[in-house]
Amino acid sequence: SGKSTLLRGLCGLLPPDAGRVLVHGRELQELRPAERARSLAWVPQQSALGARLTVEEVVAMGRFPHRGVRPGLGPDDRRVITAVLQRCDATDLARRELATLSGGERARVLIARALATEAPVLCLDEPTASLDVGHALDCYRLCRQLAAAGHAVIIVLHQLGHVRRHTDRCLLLDGGRVVCCESSATALDHARIAAVYGVRLQEGAAPDFERLDNAAAEGG
Secondary structure, eight states, X not given: OOHHHHHHHHTTSSOOSSSOOEETTEEGGGSOHHHHHHHEEEEOSSOOOXXXXXXXXXXXXXXXXXXXXXXXXXXXXXXXXXXXXXXXXXXXXXXXBGGGSOHHHHHHHHHHHHHHTTOSEEEEESTTTXXXXXXXXHHHHHHHHHHHTTOEEEEEXXXXXXXXXXXXXXXXXXXXXXXXXXXXXXXXXXXXHHHHHSOOOOTTOSOOOOOXXXXXXXXX
């Protein structure tokens, strides 16, 4: 349908064939690279990094837009790196090489690298595809926390149940065209799901999960 292509276009990784991409009212293509990186962070499905870098070094890449020509990491950089590693449950991975990690572990590291930029706009391309159930729920909870704090979080998903449960608005694509862009509660109704996917929506039919700490807090 073009979900990942659209996301890459929004991030400036692909030039648009038509139209414009605006970030805070400014043309994305007019921003300097460092300025764009401070405004918008991208989490790809897969990392193309081939060098023997540790997790800490990979996450530190997110601080480049803030460092300029200053060599090494300053106190603020180290504080942010420590905080985002902890937030993504990746502190124990800091000294390991990225190439040795599982797909789920890499996904958490890529999210941490994006958070290290402190960009107000976060674009994630199927970030939970390689995660186990617990870490997937943690990822959605983190996205909700970022949104509540004022970030714009744009996330590509193909699990319709996850879209309905965890997102506010839904841009539904079919064959490269926009079907609708509205509240997630109304975008994925019975008629649209049948028309786009050729399946019947069965409410409450799929198994569902929540974090044990949430259930305990609610008396479950």
